[in-house]
Amino acid sequence: MAFATAAGRKLAYEWVGEAGAGKPTLVFLHEGLGSIRQWRDFPASVAAASGCRALVYDRYGYGQSDVLAESRRTVRFMHDEALTALPQFFDSLRIENPLLIGHSDGASIALIHAGAGHAVRGVVAMAPHVFIEPLCLTSIANAAHAFENTDLADKLGRYHRDARNTFYGWADVWLDPEFKGWDIRDDYLPRISCPVLAIQGYDDAYGTMAQVDEMARRVKAPCQLLKLADCGHAPFREQPERTLEAVVRFVTART
Numbered sequence: 001m002a003f004a005t006a007a008g009r010k011l012a013y014e015w016v017g018e019a020g021a022g023k024p025t026l027v028f029l030h031e032g033l034g035s036i037r038q039w040r041d042f043p044a045s046v047a048a049a050s051g052c053r054a055l056v057y058d059r060y061g062y063g064q065s066d067v068l069a070e071s072r073r074t075v076r077f078m079h080d081e082a083l084t085a086l087p088q089f090f091d092s093l094r095i096e097n098p099l100l101i102g103h104s105d106g107a108s109i110a111l112i113h114a115g116a117g118h119a120v121r122g123v124v125a126m127a128p129h130v131f132i133e134p135l136c137l138t139s140i141a142n143a144a145h146a147f148e149n150t151d152l153a154d155k156l157g158r159y160h161r162d163a164r165n166t167f168y169g170w171a172d173v174w175l176d177p178e179f180k181g182w183d184i185r186d187d188y189l190p191r192i193s194c195p196v197l198a199i200q201g202y203d204d205a206y207g208t209m210a211q212v213d214e215m216a217r218r219v220k221a222p223c224q225l226l227k228l229a230d231c232g233h234a235p236f237r238e239q240p241e242r243t244l245e246a247v248v249r250f251v252t253a254r255t
Helices: 041-051 079-095 105-117 134-149 152-157 163-174 177-181 210-218 240-253
Strands: 002-006 008-015 024-027 054-057 099-103 124-127 196-201 221-230
Touching: 002 079, 008 041, 008 079, 041 054, 041 099, 041 163, 041 240, 054 152, 079 105, 099 105, 105 134, 124 240, 134 152, 134 210, 163 221, 196 240, 210 240, 221 240
Parallel strands: 024 054, 024 099, 099 124, 124 196, 196 221
Antiparallel strands: 002 008, 008 054
């Protein structure tokens, strides 16, 4: 595992696969409680099938990257990641015009980054958040209860340097009353100029099909939707074959 510095924080990252001539770098942006390891073999599978090199990394506060130092993040934490940390991270690794593959919070970060005008070859957004739904906030409150009353803390401890810090660094922001107004539909989605693939499960406890339907209405670039039955919040784990097929098809069309 290697480390780079962005926004003054040390971030852990790994390269997967080999770069093909003229092919984009695939950058995987994990979910709100995710990390490099929690992607499992999905990045390697996409890289192998597409002939692209992939980059997976732990955002600040996650995995083996620097532990969150702030007592509380602001409700703009995803904007900060997309607009400040991610560009610096790419500069440090000399990554240009990548194809972003994000899950949940990582998908939102990818959309903000692309919508802010940064050079991006394409965006895959799995279970994205583009506005806040009550369903999501209820599920996060339930997750907080589970963290204190089940083995969730131990499970997260397998992946993160400080599981409690990571968990509440995420949950406290989402449950902040100000976060109910978080919304990227008007400011960022219409400004995305690269192709987008949005993937959503019908059984997602953190968002409904309204998330991807809003993307289809507002993104001016080509925007494909994949709606998956028998699928919750993690399409790459719960519907791996269909998700891999769709992502590889999207990636290869951009090469």
